[in-house]
Amino acid sequence: MDNAITSTGMTTDPTLYPPYTPAVHEEHEHAVLPQHRHHFETEEQQREAGSFGMWLFLLTEIMFFGGMFFAYLLYRNWYYEAFVVASNQLSVPLGAVNTAILITSGFCMALGVWAAEVRQKGLLVVMLLLTTFFGFIFLGVKADEYHEKYEKHHIPGASFSTAMFVNPAAYGLKEDPLSPDMAQKTQIFFFLYFAMTGMHALHMIIGIGILAWLTLRAHRGDFTSGYVAPIENFGLYWHFVDIVWIFLFPLLYLINRHPLK
Amino acid sequence: MAHQVVHTDANDPQNITNPEHAEHRLITPLQYSLVYVALLIFTGATVGAAYVDLGWANPVIALGIATIKGVLVILFFMHVVFQSRLIKMTIAAGFFIFFVLITMTLSDYVSRSWGLW
Amino acid sequence: MSTAIGNTIVSLPDQSTARLPKRNYINNEHGLLSWLLTGDHKRIAILYLISITFFFFIGGAFAGLIRLELLTPQPDLVSSDTYNKFFSMHGIIMIFLFLVPSVPATLGNFLIPIMLGAKDLAFPKINLLSWYLYVIGGLFTLTALVLGGVDTGWTFTTPLSTHYLNTHVITTAMGIFVAGFASIFTGLNFIVTIHRMRCPGMTWFRMPLFVWSHYAASLLMVLGTPVLAIALVLVALERTFGIGVFDPTKGGDPLLFQHLFWFYSHPAVYIMILPGMGVISEVISTFSRKRVFGYTAVAFSSVAIALFGFFVWEHHMFIMGVSNYSALVFSLLTMLVAVPSAIKIFNWAFTLQKGSITFETPMLYAFGFMGLFTIGGLTGVFLGSLGMDIHLTETYFIVAHFHFVMVGGMLMAFLAGIHFWWPKMTGRMYPESLSKLAAVTTFIGFNLTFMPQFILGYLGMPRRYHSYPPEFQVLNVLSTAGATVLGVGYMLPLLYLGWSLKYGAIAGNNPWQATGLEWQIQSPPLTENFVETPIMDHEAYDYEWLANKTKHEVTTVG
Numbered sequence: 001m002d003n004a005i006t007s008t009g010m011t012t013d014p015t016l017y018p019p020y021t022p023a024v025h026e027e028h029e030h031a032v033l034p035q036h037r038h039h040f041e042t043e044e045q046q047r048e049a050g051s052f053g054m055w056l057f058l059l060t061e062i063m064f065f066g067g068m069f070f071a072y073l074l075y076r077n078w079y080y081e082a083f084v085v086a087s088n089q090l091s092v093p094l095g096a097v098n099t100a101i102l103i104t105s106g107f108c109m110a111l112g113v114w115a116a117e118v119r120q121k122g123l124l125v126v127m128l129l130l131t132t133f134f135g136f137i138f139l140g141v142k143a144d145e146y147h148e149k150y151e152k153h154h155i156p157g158a159s160f161s162t163a164m165f166v167n168p169a170a171y172g173l174k175e176d177p178l179s180p181d182m183a184q185k186t187q188i189f190f191f192l193y194f195a196m197t198g199m200h201a202l203h204m205i206i207g208i209g210i211l212a213w214l215t216l217r218a219h220r221g222d223f224t225s226g227y228v229a230p231i232e233n234f235g236l237y238w239h240f241v242d243i244v245w246i247f248l249f250p251l252l253y254l255i256n257r258h259p260l261k
Numbered sequence: 262m263a264h265q266v267v268h269t270d271a272n273d274p275q276n277i278t279n280p281e282h283a284e285h286r287l288i289t290p291l292q293y294s295l296v297y298v299a300l301l302i303f304t305g306a307t308v309g310a311a312y313v314d315l316g317w318a319n320p321v322i323a324l325g326i327a328t329i330k331g332v333l334v335i336l337f338f339m340h341v342v343f344q345s346r347l348i349k350m351t352i353a354a355g356f357f358i359f360f361v362l363i364t365m366t367l368s369d370y371v372s373r374s375w376g377l378w
Numbered sequence: 379m380s381t382a383i384g385n386t387i388v389s390l391p392d393q394s395t396a397r398l399p400k401r402n403y404i405n406n407e408h409g410l411l412s413w414l415l416t417g418d419h420k421r422i423a424i425l426y427l428i429s430i431t432f433f434f435f436i437g438g439a440f441a442g443l444i445r446l447e448l449l450t451p452q453p454d455l456v457s458s459d460t461y462n463k464f465f466s467m468h469g470i471i472m473i474f475l476f477l478v479p480s481v482p483a484t485l486g487n488f489l490i491p492i493m494l495g496a497k498d499l500a501f502p503k504i505n506l507l508s509w510y511l512y513v514i515g516g517l518f519t520l521t522a523l524v525l526g527g528v529d530t531g532w533t534f535t536t537p538l539s540t541h542y543l544n545t546h547v548i549t550t551a552m553g554i555f556v557a558g559f560a561s562i563f564t565g566l567n568f569i570v571t572i573h574r575m576r577c578p579g580m581t582w583f584r585m586p587l588f589v590w591s592h593y594a595a596s597l598l599m600v601l602g603t604p605v606l607a608i609a610l611v612l613v614a615l616e617r618t619f620g621i622g623v624f625d626p627t628k629g630g631d632p633l634l635f636q637h638l639f640w641f642y643s644h645p646a647v648y649i650m651i652l653p654g655m656g657v658i659s660e661v662i663s664t665f666s667r668k669r670v671f672g673y674t675a676v677a678f679s680s681v682a683i684a685l686f687g688f689f690v691w692e693h694h695m696f697i698m699g700v701s702n703y704s705a706l707v708f709s710l711l712t713m714l715v716a717v718p719s720a721i722k723i724f725n726w727a728f729t730l731q732k733g734s735i736t737f738e739t740p741m742l743y744a745f746g747f748m749g750l751f752t753i754g755g756l757t758g759v760f761l762g763s764l765g766m767d768i769h770l771t772e773t774y775f776i777v778a779h780f781h782f783v784m785v786g787g788m789l790m791a792f793l794a795g796i797h798f799w800w801p802k803m804t805g806r807m808y809p810e811s812l813s814k815l816a817a818v819t820t821f822i823g824f825n826l827t828f829m830p831q832f833i834l835g836y837l838g839m840p841r842r843y844h845s846y847p848p849e850f851q852v853l854n855v856l857s858t859a860g861a862t863v864l865g866v867g868y869m870l871p872l873l874y875l876g877w878s879l880k881y882g883a884i885a886g887n888n889p890w891q892a893t894g895l896e897w898q899i900q901s902p903p904l905t906e907n908f909v910e911t912p913i914m915d916h917e918a919y920d921y922e923w924l925a926n927k928t929k930h931e932v933t934t935v936g
């Protein structure tokens with residue numbers, strides 16, 4: 001145990017020391033790094049507190065997305081036909097490629113954390129840049145998909161058009177036409193699509209912002225002398241964003257392709 | 262959620278040993294690469310499965326694979342395999358409450374119109 | 379009670395020689411900036427205390443206006459729209475800007491690190507960020523207020539809030555969204571601190587119950603608040619873009635909003651009461667000179683409340699069109715959540731039994747809490763029973779129920795805590811007889827205000843209307859009269875606590891002879907709390923340990 005408390009040589013018998021004697025505390029007997037905050041006893045404690053805090057924050061993110069996941073579950077069951085045809089308007093190849101891109105970005109991030117741990121500054125910077133790069137590609141593909149929805153009038157709101165779902169034949173689609181009433185419900189699918197992927201993209205944009213700042217600091221050598229916490233905790237955030245996408249991809253793109261009749 | 266209250270009175274009344282302390286171990290680049298490749302393979306598999314009509318099994322497979330992928334990311338990319346029990350319990354608590362949100366809300370919707378679900 | 383103890387346990391240092399400690403967290407640094415950029419949990423607690431007090435009195439002003447309107451059956455003071463804004467602003471400010479942060483962000487912030495023997499919370503900067511978010515949230519709400527207010531009620535019920543109102547819903551929702559993150563960050567900081575920053579010897583079962591209850595409340599803040607956040611985001615999107623998730627004409631379900639809203643807001647009522655329960659545990663133990671009866675049960679009941687709190691939210695929606703079957707399930711689960719609350723009340727009662735009870739001001743408030751919270755909790759059980767609820771929901775009975783728990787419970791606990799720890803926070807005592815007067819005034823005013831509302835509700839007076847049948851007037855006049863008394867009861871502490879900052883008696887380290895670590899250090903504490911990391915070598919509430927220690931000190935010093 002590299003906990004400073006053990007270094008005070010305390011035994012486990014509470015009767016051995018007088019009531020309420022402050023520990024003979026060897027102030028910082030091990031090497032102290034500048035980033036060590038003095039209200040933590042040890043750096044180990046600081047580091048563990050940091051990642052625990054990050055995990056708690058990610059729990060709030062789970063619950064935040066949870067509300068939308070539930071909405072999706074509910075309306076998919078209520079308006080199954082509408083969700084099927086609307087979902088088929090998404091491009092599986094683009095979604096699949098984007099999934100691979102995001103996983104690659106996460107892989108680079110994981111390697112970046114490793115590079116920081118083994119104190120290889122150059123490698124860390126490269127990995128952070130690659131993470132950012134793949135993040136941008138993902139957002140680029142996403143923007144392309146959004147643009148296509150715009151052209152097809154599939155963005156919910158005043159200009160939303162159900163024409164494609166009421167009269168699929170006119171658009172060269174093989175699907176059965178929906179009643180106008182049910183076709184209206186495709187708007188809910190597209191809203192949830194935009195809300196969930198949009199919220200996901202927003203998280204990525206924020207992440208890329210932080211990445212830029214981390215890259216600068218990494219370049220300065222801040223994280224390759226034993227102080228890995230910011231990289232590690234940002235890594236947790238970035239991987240969490242990956243996981244959200246790992247679930248969004250099948251929910252939005254895949255599971256509605258073979259409707260039960 | 263009554264977690265982490267398993268305290269250490271028996272052998273450590275002073276709580277000197279932080280019971281939630283975890284070994285600090287690294288995952289090697291090779292291990293990361295294996296996970297990465299596995300994730301790509303699963304992505305391919307789920308896309309492939311989506312093009313085959315398996316009836317009710319399609320969503321089950323897709324979400325099952327997503328869960329496996331998510332678990333892989335959590336365990337390895339996010340280092341949870343080597344994390345303390347506290348972190349593991351924390352994550353479990355998060356998913357548990359998420360599960361409560363979904364199932365308890367669903368209990369209303371499912372029973373509002375029996376049989377239509 | 380033996381005369382040797384007398385009827386007070388207050389022991390102050392000799393006033394002719396006593397001085398405030400030369401160096402403490404208040405005079406450690408000077409200037410406004412040293413406060414606005416501080417990382418010290420104690421200073422942030424003071425910042426929070428000032429800001430929530432500000433909002434409390436704004437919210438209180440609206441309460442006064444509501445009661446004034448209800449003095450007569452006719453709608454004579456304001457139009458119905460304005461009245462709707464009054465009660466909406468009252469509820470929003472009181473709940474999100476006062477009660478949710480009240481005890482945790484002030485007393486919790488100040489005390490949790492000290493009680494654990496730590497120098498600060500785990501993340502001081504995030505703690506400061508939390509306060510800034512709170513202030514920004516508050517400013518949004520004030521902006522909405524100045525621009526003309528909002529009239530959705532604090533519940534933002536759809537489709538009312540999305541389709542039928544033209545007031546400042548989005549601005550207010552933004553305010554609550556931001557303030558919600560303040561609450562998340564406070565909770566997150568507490569959880570990490572409690573897990574990671576305990577001093578040597580401070581095992582889970584040696585922590586004061588105040589810390590346990592804050593732990594439970596923090597779990598609720600972290601896991602519940604984001605669901606409120608997403609619900610409010612969706613309301614904002616529905617209003618601006620007409621996206622349809624909550625719009626029945628487009629296939630959406632307005633009840634989905636309520637599910638999400640109450641998934642947070644039921645746990646939120648426990649965010650609003652659990653920290654108060656922690657205060658009561660400390661106060662009751664100190665002024666009965668006894669360890670809290672059934673420490674472990676009280677500790678676990680906090681966590682149980684937090685856990686069960688996530689399984690009952692639908693009791694707010696029984697008449698809204700949810701399925702009968704699930705209403706049945708939620709009704710049964712609601713009965714469950716009353717059990718841990720009752721455990722606490724019983725354990726406090728047993729703590730009092732055979733204790734050497736003294737009646738200092740915090741204890742008076744604590745007695746108020748016990749009585750009023752019991753009534754509030756029991757009427758909650760009435761409301762949780764399906765059949766009763768259909769009769770009582772949306773009447774003044776509900777209003778009385780939640781004011782009994784939130785005002786009679788949490789506000790009393792807040793005042794108990796403020797009085798109890800005032801000597802620690804400021805180094806000075808408040809005037810004893812005046813504060814007792816205030817405590818009694820509050821109690822009388824409270825009962826006069828809200829007892830009649832139970833009857834009114836039972837007789838069928840609906841909530842949220844600004845006129846009512848003339849036969850209800852007598853009870854309404856009583857209620858308004860009570861509110862006036864209550865108002866006086868709340869003004870008094872503001873005045874005499876302010877006065878005491880300069881003229882109060884020097885408190886010394888431990889005026890109450892209490893056992894917590896916070897009482898073993900100087901008042902007001904040093905910025906770093908402890909000169910050396912303390913070691914916890916005794917159980918919580920160990921009065922024998924304290925007696926030994928005092929004896930030891932006397933012999934060595936004398």
Ligand code: HEM
Pocket residue numbers: 533647648650651693694695712713715716719754755756757758759761762763767770771772776779780783784787788
């Ligand atoms: C002790 C257990 C409790 C039970 C069983 C309980 C039960 C209930 C029930 C069933 C309702 C819904 C009534 C209706 O709308 O028809 C309700 C409303 C309410 N309760 Fe409680 N309650 C309890 C404790 C608390 C506590 C501790 C607080 C706050 C500190 C609280 C605050 C509220 C509020 C604010 C409302 C009204 C919400 C609104 O419609 O504006 N309750 N309670």
Ligand SMILES: [Cu+2]
Pocket residue numbers: 643644647690691693694
């Ligand atoms: Cu409730």
